[in-house]
Structure formats: structure tokens, C-alpha cells
Amino acid sequence: MDRNIAAKFIDYQVSCKDCCMANVCLPLGLSAVELDQLMKIIDRQSPMSRGEHLFQIGEPHKSLYAVRSGSIKVYIPTEGGEEQVHRFILPGELLGFDAIEGGKHTCAAVALETTSVCAFPYHRLEKLCHTFQGLDHELHRLFGKEIANEHDLLQLLAKKSAEARLASFLLDLSNRLKKRGFSEREFNLTMSRHDISNHLGLAVETVSRLFARFQNEGLLTVRRRHIQLQNMPEIKELFVNVSPTTSKRRIAPANRKGNIGGSYRLRKVKAAQV
Amino acid sequence: MDRNIAAKFIDYQVSCKDCCMANVCLPLGLSAVELDQLMKIIDRQSPMSRGEHLFQIGEPHKSLYAVRSGSIKVYIPTEGGEEQVHRFILPGELLGFDAIEGGKHTCAAVALETTSVCAFPYHRLEKLCHTFQGLDHELHRLFGKEIANEHDLLQLLAKKSAEARLASFLLDLSNRLKKRGFSEREFNLTMSRHDISNHLGLAVETVSRLFARFQNEGLLTVRRRHIQLQNMPEIKELFVNVSPTTSKRRIAPANRKGNIGGSYRLRKVKAAQV
DNA sequence: CGGGACCTTGAGGCTCGTCAAAGCTGGTGG
DNA sequence: CCACCAGCTTTGACGAGCCTCAAGGTCCCG
Incomplete structure (x- = not known):
């Protein structure tokens, strides 16, 4: 399994097109040209091991992240050293929206297992947005989904057995x-x-x-x-x-x-x- | 009291500067010129009576709103005709952020008493943002506060007696x-x-x-x-x-x-x- | 093999929801 | 002005649901 992941990882160094998550990670309806552009700004980070943090609360916001393999726990540490586990991120899903507005992360993210992610540096993503309408729109859609997610969780906690x-x-x-x-x-x-x-x-x-x-x-x-x-x-x-x-x-x-x-x-x- | 509100209402037709909420509603640190500009785009709506909706879920997003007097309940209707009350908006506070990303409101907002609000048409606000950096930044700050709010509520529901x-x-x-x-x-x-x-x-x-x-x-x-x-x-x-x-x-x-x-x-x- | 982290299982009882009924309050009509 | 009603709020009795405490399993790793 680990070997498998390693093998895939090499692929990713080459192209998003070969990524098994390509069709779900950013289902943007982007043209080939646009996808190429997007690919170029991606910063492929070396795999994280279990317990390693992708970002901590309060850190400046630098990127959106897509999980290629593994999984991540997003949580908010609270006063007493406790935490509130917010969500779990699976392969093909994105995280890092929590800080877009404020410039700082309002949550922490930690790997639950060996995990590799792609980072989309935010300032470059923003520039791309100015060029491609589609990307802009897609990001907004994703943001909206984040909020809907929160609402569902609220509903769950307030009302469900x-x-x-x-x-x-x-x-x-x-x-x-x-x-x-x-x-x-x-x-x-x-x-x-x-x-x-x-x-x-x-x-x-x-x-x-x-x-x-x-x-x-x-x-x-x-x-x-x-x-x-x-x-x-x-x-x-x-x-x-x-x-x-x-x-x-x-x-x-x-x-x-x-x-x-x-x-x-x-x-x-x-x-x-x- | 009603008379009082009516009296104030006339004032608002004239200027934000005379609004008793002016210093809290949009504490932007805007220059006088900027404030003037902002004032011009404000759409002062006639007061709403108890039970009247400011917006319903799914409606297209047209404005941010500031409550001048009265109060508003923001909630999410759910399948069974129930609802999840999300937050209460007091005088001097803003609402309508919930739809910025998706273009549609994800909540409904209803007046809890006789309530008057100022509307900031969103497309005009956006234009202003391009002109005044400060406004842009301020909106982001407010947006961040919204999210922090949600997180607090989650914390409350998940963990507190x-x-x-x-x-x-x-x-x-x-x-x-x-x-x-x-x-x-x-x-x-x-x-x-x-x-x-x-x-x-x-x-x-x-x-x-x-x-x-x-x-x-x-x-x-x-x-x-x-x-x-x-x-x-x-x-x-x-x-x-x-x-x-x-x-x-x-x-x-x-x-x-x-x-x-x-x-x-x-x-x-x-x-x-x- | 020992230690530690994680998970399961059991006993007991606190919290809070449910059900039922009664008290208040404001509005409406006679 | 009072009678009446509907909706909101309070109060009590009861017990289900879930938490707490405690102890024992299981798995992993050195």
C-alpha cells in the first residue's frame, strides 16, 4: 500500500492529467489550456506522516490544498487543550478555505495517516482567477459548499440523536x-x-x-x-x-x-x- | 417608541452620519469621501413589521443589510417544516453574507419586531471595493467574523451543557x-x-x-x-x-x-x- | 514480553427531553 | 368593560438517552 502511494506520487510530479483524482479534485470544466496553467502553479509537497500538521491555527494563509492520498483532520483547538474536530478530508477533497477571508487559518489540519497533498499558492490562484472566469466561479461554488457543510453539522449537533x-x-x-x-x-x-x-x-x-x-x-x-x-x-x-x-x-x-x-x-x- | 423610530427613519434618508449606528455599523476607518460614496449606494428600505421576511432561502443575493433598529432572526428551514435558528441580528449588525459565494441565500431572515434595515446593493458594493482598498479589507474581516461565529456555535452545541x-x-x-x-x-x-x-x-x-x-x-x-x-x-x-x-x-x-x-x-x- | 494507545463492555445515575396541565398576556369581539 | 381565545411561558412528574467511572481486551511497537 505504501509502495503504491509512493508510485503514484511520482506520477503526480509529472501531471495532473495522470492523477487519479483529476476528475474530482477540481471538476472545473476548465479547458486544456486552463488546466495546464493551473497545473503550473501547483506546489506538490512531500508526503506528510501521521500526526504532522499541514497548518496550525493562526498561521498565515498561503495555499488551498487538495488531498491526493491519505486523510486529514481539521479541528479547532480550544482553551483547555481540548479540541473540536471539525471535519475530515478525504482524497480528492480540498481544504484551506477557512482562512481566505481573514488571511489566517482559523483551524488546524493534521494528517491522520501518511498523506500527500497538492498546494495551490493562493496569490497565484487569485491571479489565475482574474484570467479565467470559470475558475473564479468554481472557487465560489466550493466555498459555498463549505458553508453548507457547516450548516449540516450544526443541524446534526443541535437536533439529532x-x-x-x-x-x-x-x-x-x-x-x-x-x-x-x-x-x-x-x-x-x-x-x-x-x-x-x-x-x-x-x-x-x-x-x-x-x-x-x-x-x-x-x-x-x-x-x-x-x-x-x-x-x-x-x-x-x-x-x-x-x-x-x-x-x-x-x-x-x-x-x-x-x-x-x-x-x-x-x-x-x-x-x-x- | 414607534414614533421615535419613525422620526429616526427620516433622518436616515438624509445621511449615515446622523445615524446613531454609524460608528458601529461599518467601522471601516473610511475617509469622509469614501463614506459619502458608500452612503450614496445605500438603499433605505421601509420598515418591516414582525414576521415579515427580509429574504427567503434560495432567493438571489442582492444586498448586504445593516439593521438600524429592531432585530432579525436568521434561520434555515429544514425538510419537515422545522427550522434551525442560526443567529439573531441586533441593531448595528450586518447580515446577508451567507449568499455572497453562492449567489443565493442559504438562510432565511425574518423580523422579530418592527425593524428597519439599510441595504447595500451588492453589485455596487463590489464596484466600490475596487476603488477603496479599505472597504474590501473590511468586508473580508466581517466575513471572517461570520465564520468564527459559526465555529463558536458548533463548539457550544457539541460540548456545552x-x-x-x-x-x-x-x-x-x-x-x-x-x-x-x-x-x-x-x-x-x-x-x-x-x-x-x-x-x-x-x-x-x-x-x-x-x-x-x-x-x-x-x-x-x-x-x-x-x-x-x-x-x-x-x-x-x-x-x-x-x-x-x-x-x-x-x-x-x-x-x-x-x-x-x-x-x-x-x-x-x-x-x-x- | 511489557507498556501504551486504543477500543469495548458493564454498572450506575445525571441531564435533559417528553408529556401533560395550568398560568399569563394580548388581541378580538360582543 | 369583560369574556374568550390563541399563543407563549411556566411548572411538575417521569424516564430515556447518554455520560461517567472503572475495568478488562486488543493491537502495535520497541
Whole structure:
């Protein structure tokens, strides 16, 4: 696997066109000429190892980054040495938007495993924007997506039960991996339970127990960090149905089809409510 | 009061300089000339009445808005007809940043009371930015503040107990009102308990109970929507100390001074934990 | 093989949401 | 002016959901 990454890395030195992420990383609808230009400003950095920081909070903002391989945790350190895990960045995704406006990073980013990124120096990107309308527009679109992301997380934390949070987390990962050409049903988590629980505003133990429960219910198989989603429709229902606060209307009665494995304490109670 | 607002409104037709919010609304450090230019592009809209929308989600983005008087609720409607209350805008504050990137509003904004706003048509603002470097910079700063705001809210929802959330909410309001020249200790809430609880990710009843408890403890006086903060240092401690998830370290033992009114169930338990 | 980081599991109980009912307040109409 | 109603707010009882504490597994690495 490591060797594989190394091999790819050499490719990237040559051209974005050969990058397996090319079609998802910056799906700009740019012309060949424009892509060439963009390629030229890219600063390919040497791979980071686990625990290494891409940037720290407060650092001046120099680049947007695209993850080629590996994964990154974006978080905000808080007063007491704690942290708030903000999001996880997968291959083919971008980060660094957090500082565009203020000129300084408002988050920190750390590699969760051996990770390589492309850097787009921001001042050069800006110049390119003046030349290519398309690029400008695309960046704005991406920025908007960042904000939408934050809003979803807010929604999740304000309104959703623990099980809905975890379900949502898994589905989101699955979706994003699928878009990048990985399997949507089977993947490895690169982040610890601690990171997950922090991200979702839960206790580690709760996350652990939920994984166990989901597995008992036949929704997925989990062994340490290896996940296989077995019943995605059912997982989706978990996400949609449950909103403890602002309850009221709990979606139509609609017979939950299948309810495999069933017969788990909390689950039974919940079924009764529907 | 209404008459008062009407009187002010006429003033605004004339000049920003006479606006009591002038020094807080856009503290740009602009020259007199620049301010004049800015003034010229302002579109003063007729006052909105309670429940009227400034913009709806999905609408094209036309302006940034500054609230002159009254207050506004910014929220995101969700599938089931629910909503997620995002923030409240007070006099002298701006809104409309949510759509700059995407061109469409990602939130809705509704007046909580009779409210008047100034609109800065965005296309004209952009032109001005090209002329005045300062304005450009200032907008970026404001944008950065918006994001920081979101992050704080995330932190609050992910990590803080109900009492810390309400304390934080009140302190934040108090701070902002102070900046705008209002009393920091005594004010009226223009939003319903429902809005507050939604914003904080709590049940209405919990908010109600917390108000009652805070009052019993001598932290504040509350009667319907009228608030007087009596013991701000103590309220600040509530905000800082308590973080249920990711608990650990619960700040030093330090004898909580005074604990007026004391002897309330939850409070006693908490004291025992310290 | 020992130590440490990470993960799981169990027991117990606090917080906060849910449900139900009653109190207030402002508006409307008689 | 009062009666009445609708919407907001408060209060109480109850227990579900999740956190805390504690201990034991599992994996990795030197």
C-alpha cells in the first residue's frame, strides 16, 4: 500500500492529467489550456506522516490544498487543550478555505495517516482567477459548499440523536468515498473513535456502543477501524427519522420494512414510537 | 417608541452620519469621501413589521443589510417544516453574507419586531471595493467574523451543557448590546423561548427552567422577555466551567464565592463534583 | 514480553427531553 | 368593560438517552 502511494506520487510530479483524482479534485470544466496553467502553479509537497500538521491555527494563509492520498483532520483547538474536530478530508477533497477571508487559518489540519497533498499558492490562484472566469466561479461554488457543510453539522449537533449522528457520519463518508471512486460499502476509518466522538459531540463509549448495536442489528460489520455497510437503506432511515429535540411529527407511520436482526432494547422502544 | 423610530427613519434618508449606528455599523476607518460614496449606494428600505421576511432561502443575493433598529432572526428551514435558528441580528449588525459565494441565500431572515434595515446593493458594493482598498479589507474581516461565529456555535452545541449554552447566549447578547451603546445588564429579548431553545439545541422547557434556576440563584432577574443580569461574573463562570462531553479537568477546586440563593438540586450536585 | 494507545463492555445515575396541565398576556369581539 | 381565545411561558412528574467511572481486551511497537 505504501509502495503504491509512493508510485503514484511520482506520477503526480509529472501531471495532473495522470492523477487519479483529476476528475474530482477540481471538476472545473476548465479547458486544456486552463488546466495546464493551473497545473503550473501547483506546489506538490512531500508526503506528510501521521500526526504532522499541514497548518496550525493562526498561521498565515498561503495555499488551498487538495488531498491526493491519505486523510486529514481539521479541528479547532480550544482553551483547555481540548479540541473540536471539525471535519475530515478525504482524497480528492480540498481544504484551506477557512482562512481566505481573514488571511489566517482559523483551524488546524493534521494528517491522520501518511498523506500527500497538492498546494495551490493562493496569490497565484487569485491571479489565475482574474484570467479565467470559470475558475473564479468554481472557487465560489466550493466555498459555498463549505458553508453548507457547516450548516449540516450544526443541524446534526443541535437536533439529532446519537444514533442519527453516527448514521449520518457513516453515510457521509460512504458518499464521499463513492464519489472518489472508492467502495461505498466497505472502507477503513482513518480516524480514532475519539476523533469521531468528538466530531459528533458524543462520548467515546457511546460511539463504541453504537457500532456494536448497529452490528447486532445487521446494519453493518465493524472490526476496529474496518467498516462494511450491510444495509444502507436502513441506516438512512436512522438518520432521517430520529430528531429528539423539536420532536413532534415523526414522519408518517409507514411500515419499516425488514427491520432485520431487530430486538435490541433501544430499537424496540423506538419502533413503538413510530 | 414607534414614533421615535419613525422620526429616526427620516433622518436616515438624509445621511449615515446622523445615524446613531454609524460608528458601529461599518467601522471601516473610511475617509469622509469614501463614506459619502458608500452612503450614496445605500438603499433605505421601509420598515418591516414582525414576521415579515427580509429574504427567503434560495432567493438571489442582492444586498448586504445593516439593521438600524429592531432585530432579525436568521434561520434555515429544514425538510419537515422545522427550522434551525442560526443567529439573531441586533441593531448595528450586518447580515446577508451567507449568499455572497453562492449567489443565493442559504438562510432565511425574518423580523422579530418592527425593524428597519439599510441595504447595500451588492453589485455596487463590489464596484466600490475596487476603488477603496479599505472597504474590501473590511468586508473580508466581517466575513471572517461570520465564520468564527459559526465555529463558536458548533463548539457550544457539541460540548456545552444546557446551562453553559444559555449563559453563553445571554453573555453574547449582553456584549453585543453593550458595543452598540445599549445597557449590557438590562434588555428585552425580542425572540421567543422557542427561538432561543431552537438556537441552543434545547427543549423549550429546559430554557424556561434554566431561567427560573438562574433567577433563584440570584444570577439574573427575568420576567417574560425582560432580563436583568445581576451577577455577570458568576454567569461567565457557568459558561467557562461546564463541558459535559470531553469532561476531565473541571477547573480548579476554587471555592465558588457567594453562591447566593443556593440550595438548588442540580447546583448542589455540581458543587459536590467540583 | 511489557507498556501504551486504543477500543469495548458493564454498572450506575445525571441531564435533559417528553408529556401533560395550568398560568399569563394580548388581541378580538360582543 | 369583560369574556374568550390563541399563543407563549411556566411548572411538575417521569424516564430515556447518554455520560461517567472503572475495568478488562486488543493491537502495535520497541
